[in-house]
Amino acid sequence: MAAFLRLLSAVAALCALSCGARAAQCGISDIAIHQARTGGIVEGKPEYEVLVSNHCHCPQSQVVVRCYGLSSVEEVDPLSIRPVDGELCLLGGGRPIAPGMPVRFKYAWMTPQDFPLVRSRISC
Numbered sequence: 403m404a405a406f407l408r409l410l411s412a413v414a415a416l417c418a419l420s421c422g423a424r425a426a427q428c429g430i431s432d433i434a435i436h437q438a439r440t441g442g443i444v445e446g447k448p449e450y451e452v453l454v455s456n457h458c459h460c461p462q463s464q465v466v467v468r469c470y471g472l473s474s475v476e477e478v479d480p481l482s483i484r485p486v487d488g489e490l491c492l493l494g495g496g497r498p499i500a501p502g503m504p505v506r507f508k509y510a511w512m513t514p515q516d517f518p519l520v521r522s523r524i525s526c
Contacts, residue, residue, distance in 0.1 A: 428524045432458035433465060433499070435517050444510035445475040452483075452517065454493055454505040460526035461498035465505075466490050467517040474509035482507035490520060498525055 434455045442449035456462050469491035472478060482505050483491050494505040509515070 428458035428460045428462070428526065430462075430519050430522050432456060433462060433519055433522060435467070435519070437514055437517075439514075440508065442510070447475050447510040447512055449476065449508055449510040450514050451506060451508045454499065454517075456499045456501050456504075458524070459501060460524050461500040462522040462524055463494075463498040464496050464521070464523040465493040465499055466520040466522070467493060468520055469515065469517055472509065473511050473515065476508070476510040478509050479507050491517075 434457055435452065436455075437450050437452040440449045440451050454465070466486070467483075468489060469483070469485060471488055472483065472485050472491055481495050483493055484495070485491050493499065499505055
């Protein structure tokens with residue numbers, strides 16, 4: 403019985419190390435933000451579509467970008483992006499962004515906006 407408990411403890415320790423190592427391989431740099439003009443015009447302003455993808459094998463939640471209030475003449479889906487103050491926006495309602503499950507949103511403004519990443523929480 404003691405040998406079995408030692409083996410079980412060793413397996414649990416290896417799993418914890420492995421999971422920790424996998425999470426350490428991921429970071430905010432694994433989040434990619436791409437945007438392009440859709441070709442649409444809203445109130446005389448070009449429309450842009452933004453695609454936020456996670457290229458890490460671990461989901462990342464609580465993804466925050468700098469957005470300076472998110473200027474747009476068209477309504478932006480608050481489930482995809484919403485301002486949390488005058489500078490920062492939360493993506494996807496804070497829900498995990500998993501690989502292959504990007505967050506998308508559209509906005510219309512005079513020029514494309516930058517959305518630099520600020521932070522995320524890795525959930526491995």
